[in-house]
Amino acid sequence: MIIIDGSEGEGGGQVVRNACALSLVTGQPFQIINARGGRDKPGLMRQHVTAVEAACAIGGATCDGLSVGTSEITFNPGSVSPGEYHFAVGTAGSTSLVLQTILIPLLLADAPSRIVLEGGTHNIYAPPFDFIARSFLPVINRMGPTVDTKLVRHGFYPRGGGRIEIHIDPAPLQPIACEERGAELSQAATATFAALPREIAERELKVVRKMLPEWPDDALAIRELPEEQGPGTILVLEAAFEHVTEIVSGFGKLGLSAEKLAATAANRMKGYLASNAFAGPYLADQLLLPFAVAGGGSFTTVKPSEHCRTAADVIARFLPVRCTFAESENGSHLVTVQ
Template structure:
């Protein structure tokens, strides 16, 4: 039984989700205390409960302490059983983060799976649908499995109500090298609007264009969604390279000017473009677990995040596999499974 302090490292829900995935993959039970101890409101929120419910469902696991507000939990895994599953967060909690707890175990299962998750698809502090579709899953497919994801309905904070469907054709994982992103193929800036004034899109696109001035004017465009999907607003910045696509997002919030939201997101994208790294800060920590389970491989990335450092330590505890981090000649960092 592995005992984990949920306040260590980044101290958030990632510790819980990664622990569940690792437990299903290794068969090692765990107890986690001080769940989300590094957050202003510690304990499990609805999306964390749904993540663990999903892990229990696909892995025949026994779990005590699984409730909203709980700060301690014990998880005993069974055998991963692929198939068709449906999970509903019931709030605008992230569908993508629920998927994080079960994706790699199902990628390594012995039969295909189809997963439907309802909740938030575009919300702060979580990867939007486009990041999963265009950034994460194409890289994971290079490891061996066949993956597809469909957005059936957008879900913004605070309403939620979004729906994604993920199809997984599993495979033994092979090691890959993701050290070069290749030539730049083009950029795109899109503003999603649902049930809010159109001028917000103009203001966000104008602010983003000032930072990303080398992108052509036609790369900046709004996308109007049905009003009943909202209210909601998301800015999605996409940079395509030969071997990877980076998606940076910003989400509308009361009290935050549209210009500030767009400028912040655009500067993050500009920072990635100025680097020579394959993985941005969010893809970075998502690749650690599948690369470790493949038993090797390497990728280049920007500065290591606290999320990644926390994930590395957790993966080593469950699997015994560590990571070697080194600087590259062009100022990026290389992460290698060792």
């Protein structure tokens, strides 16, 4: 039995999600104590419980102690069964984070799967659908499997109600090297809103024009969604390169001005563009797990986050792989899984 202290490292829900995925892949049971012990409100939230329930459903697993607010669970894996599954978070909890929990085991299954996830698709503290579809999954597809995903309906915080559909054609994960992003191909800034004044989106793009003046005017767009999908707003900045697409997002919330939302997102994009790294900080977090399951690979990134280093620590508990982080002279970091 692998024992994990969920308060160590960045102390968040990623520890739970990665542990579930790795347990299903390796067949090793685990116990987590102090789950999300590094958060202001420790213990599992609804989206974490749904993620574990999804892992149990696809993997014939059992989980003792699972409930909202719990800080200790014991997970016993079974055999992964591909098929059709439907999971609803029930709030604006992230559909992307539930997908993160079950994707890798289903990539290694012996038949295709179709997954429907309902909940939040564009909410703070989680990668939005755009990132999953255009930044993360293209790298996964380079490794062997084929994963297609479709956004059926947006789900903003706090209402939720979003829906995504995923089709997975499994294949063994092959190690790849992702060290060069290639030439920049295009840029896009999209301010999406629902059940809010249009001028909020206009103010967001005004800041983008000022902070990213090299981006052409025709790269900036406003998208209005039906009122029933709101209220909510998200600014998505996209820089497409030959080998990777970086997605940076800014989420609207009460008390946060459109200007500050856009400035934070634009600064993050400027930081990525100033480097020559393949992966931004959020993509780096997501790549460690599939690279470890593949048994190797490498990628360059900006300064690795505590989130990323914690993921490496959890992986080492389940798999005989080692993740190393080496800073280059140009300031980027080479991450090697071996």
